[in-house]
Amino acid sequence: MAKYRICLIEGDGIGHEVIPATRRVLDAAGFDAEYVIAEAGYEYFLDHGTSVPQATYDAVENTDATLFGAATSPSGIKPAGFTGAIRHLRQKYGLYANVRPTRTRPVPGAYENVDLVIVRENTQGLYVEQERRYGDTAIADTVITKDASERIGKFAADLAMKRDKRLTVVHKANVLPVTQGLFLNTILDHTKTVEGLNTSTMIVDNAAMQLVRNPRQFDVLVMTNMFGDILSDLAAGLVGGLGIAASGNVGDKFGIFESVHGSAPDIAGQGISNPTASILAAVLMLNHIGATELATKIDNAVNTVLTEGPRTRDLGGTAGTEEFTQAVIAQLK
Ligand code: NAI
Ligand code: MG
Secondary structure, three states: OOOEEEEEEEEOOOHHHHHHHHHHHHHHOOOOEEEEEEOOOHHHHHHHOOOOOHHHHHHHHOOOEEEEEEOOOOOOOOOOOOOOHHHHHHHHOOOOEEEEEEEOOOOOOOOOOOEEEEEEEOOOEHHHOOEEEEOOEEEEOOEOOHHHHHHHHHHHHHHHHHOOOEEEEEEOOOOOOOHHHHHHHHHHHHHOOOOOOEEEEEEHHHHHHHHHHOHHHOOEEEEOHHHHHHHHHHHHHHOOOHHHOEEEEEOOOOEEEEEOOOOOOOOOOOOOOOOHHHHHHHHHHHHHHOOHHHHHHHHHHHHHHHHHOOOEHHHOOOEOHHHHHHHHHHHHO
């Protein structure tokens, strides 16, 4: 029997390219796993009328962790019965922390010595998807609770204490004192009790500018759902872009690991997507389930190939998904 059971969900678009590539890398690294293949996403919805079938819930619940590709959410329309697959899974399994590390990798144009983590609250805010329209007026609810704010604040503080002991709470409590204020003050109430933690606060618009001007000032940043979604793409842009940015959705019981990028319909099916983000999501997954040596081995192999090439097009190279994947596999052998 394999030591680990892993659920694999390709999802949509380039998920069909980066997940198989990642699996081959895991195999080449000698990861002792049995895979349960599951489906989710917009393509599945169009064929079956639901984005996440029961078999996928079973697979997520009966494995040690899930590796997810990407899922499309069509813009500006909400087909009857559709829910965004990954947002649904985050909610259903209480995966309240979306952990998005941003670390300098050896790629052209990357800021040097960046090493920060964005911790995004993953279940609330505007992403509760409660929207209504009254004639020409549209309204969206944002939901912030004290419990969820405390939970994510504790998570971020714990993470910061394992790192450089610096936490920045990013917020917009100046304009939204009730919702953002609850988030901010609840977290500050907690961090006051954490000895040795250096906590600061920053308004989100300034945080966006500071990330671009001087990302090295940050260690761990915590923020509500939509701010985390946006600033983590911005942070990815500092160190090489979405082709290399990975994330983990973690809760008390389950973990779903995925790239920060989406289904990339503009390049899907062409064999040119960069699988690095997905491979590094697998590295986060391995660390999460305790296979830390293997995680380091794969991380090192990726860094070697990023340094020596071949590189994919998003990083200025000419390699396709296959050539890059083969190069990582060759490093592992
Ligand atoms: P995207 O992240 O899919 O793509 C943004 C840009 O980055 C595109 O130009 C794309 O070609 C490029 N890119 C992304 N990943 C790449 C990779 N691995 N290698 C090379 N280039 C890469 O974001 P976009 O286009 O805004 O959204 C497309 C769809 O994905 C939408 O339906 C959106 O809802 C969904 N989405 C899903 C996410 C998820 O499943 N977690 C996250 C973000 C978007
Ligand atoms: Mg996003």
